[in-house]
Amino acid sequence: MVEKACKNENVDLENELMKLMNNIICRMVMSTRCSEEEDEAQRCKELVEGSMELAGKMALAYFLGPLKKVSCWVFRKQLKEIPRQIDELLEKILKEHEERAKRDGGEGEGKDLMDILLKVYQDKDAEFQISRNHMKAFFVDLFIAGTHTSADSTHWVMALLINHPNVFNKLRGEIESVVGKNRLVEESDIPNLHYLQAIVKETLRLYPLGPFIPRVSCEDCKIGGFDIPKETLVLINLYSIMRDPELWDNPDEFKPERFLVSHKETNRQNHLLGYVPFGGGRRMCPGSHLALTIIHITVASMVQCFDWKVPGEDGDGDGGKVNMEAKSGVIMSMAHPIVCSCGSL
Numbered sequence: 001m002v003e004k005a006c007k008n009e010n011v012d013l014e015n016e017l018m019k020l021m022n023n024i025i026c027r028m029v030m031s032t033r034c035s036e037e038e039d040e041a042q043r044c045k046e047l048v049e050g051s052m053e054l055a056g057k058m059a060l061a062y063f064l065g066p067l068k069k070v071s072c073w074v075f076r077k078q079l080k081e082i083p084r085q086i087d088e089l090l091e092k093i094l095k096e097h098e099e100r101a102k103r104d105g106g107e108g109e110g111k112d113l114m115d116i117l118l119k120v121y122q123d124k125d126a127e128f129q130i131s132r133n134h135m136k137a138f139f140v141d142l143f144i145a146g147t148h149t150s151a152d153s154t155h156w157v158m159a160l161l162i163n164h165p166n167v168f169n170k171l172r173g174e175i176e177s178v179v180g181k182n183r184l185v186e187e188s189d190i191p192n193l194h195y196l197q198a199i200v201k202e203t204l205r206l207y208p209l210g211p212f213i214p215r216v217s218c219e220d221c222k223i224g225g226f227d228i229p230k231e232t233l234v235l236i237n238l239y240s241i242m243r244d245p246e247l248w249d250n251p252d253e254f255k256p257e258r259f260l261v262s263h264k265e266t267n268r269q270n271h272l273l274g275y276v277p278f279g280g281g282r283r284m285c286p287g288s289h290l291a292l293t294i295i296h297i298t299v300a301s302m303v304q305c306f307d308w309k310v311p312g313e314d315g316d317g318d319g320g321k322v323n324m325e326a327k328s329g330v331i332m333s334m335a336h337p338i339v340c341s342c343g344s345l
């Protein structure tokens with residue numbers, strides 16, 4: 001990004017954010033990065049994208065009921081091929097980790113998640129015995145659930161900031177007053193960046209990445225006056241809950257200030273007002289803290305270091321607005337990814 005800013009070239013934000021989030025998860029899981037030379041992480045990214053696309057198509061067919069069985073037949077080749085390729089890649093990386101651990105006698109530095117799980121896997125006295133398949137499934141979960149979600153949410157935050165220069169400037173002012181002008185913003189600064197946190201919260205309220213969450217009724221029940229028989233698939237519409245005018249003042253308006261209240265009050269409000277971008281209950285997103293940490297530090301760095309502009313109608317790089325339309329599908333991504341200039345300060 002710095003290179004592109006220096007050359008005054010346009011940045012494809014969706015692509016850059018996806019690379020960044022993939023790098024972060026790859027580093028956590030297996031100490032590798034997603035760059036041109038290191039194809040393992042790049043391969044992970046491609047396989048995750050393939051799985052997401054397939055999962056989206058299958059989910060759509062599933063929700064349409066009778067098409068469920070037909071879709072398994074239509075996508076049978078991909079349903080076999082993608083998991084086989086993921087398994088092959090993960091097996092290779094697991095073997096490399098095992099060999100490295102043997103060489104280091106288990107004392108190597110910089111342990112990643114794979115090293116930690118391998119230790120539990122090899123420990124015959126562990127309280128819970130995990131298998132190789134457990135480990136692989138866990139890594140796939142982390143990649144599928146953790147990369148697109150964080151990248152797309154950051155994308156929405158930047159879109160709203162570009163379209164609301166007053167909010168952008170106020171955020172930059174906050175970063176300057178907390179961090180100063182002589183160093184880069186760090187993770188430890190985040191608790192003091194209240195306006196930043198409010199902006200991210202407000203973005204996730206308006207653009208929840210998973211707008212619907214599925215549940216299956218375990219017994220006959222009534223919801224909102226409707227009879228729901230046992231074992232019915234129910235979709236909970238998080239998007240509508242978070243734009244419900246009964247719960248939120250001017251629900252369609254981007255107003256981060258609504259979250260600038262004391263911590264205690266925010267918790268009370270979130271509870272009462274149905275703030276549910278990460279779902280709720282037992283199956284609530286277990287990655288919410290990680291996601292927020294990543295989104296906060298990414299947005300703060302992008303606002304601290306760069307000026308963001310999308311081309312205007314005359315294509316002159318000034319005063320343009322980002323189109324906020326969402327793509328149709330089970331994930332709420334931007335329909336028109338941002339391509340913009342990012343002059344560095």
Ligand code: HEM
Nearest residue numbers: 145146149150153209210213278279280283284285287291
């Ligand atoms: C802004 C980013 C994210 C958003 C908006 C988000 C949202 C969600 C939502 C709405 C659910 C369904 C919850 C429910 O059914 O009640 C979910 C589930 C899940 N998320 Fe996230 N997520 C994000 C980031 C992450 C990250 C970074 C990870 C892990 C690295 C992660 C891992 C998971 C997993 C494993 C589940 C399934 C939980 C289960 O079924 O028990 N998510 N997420």
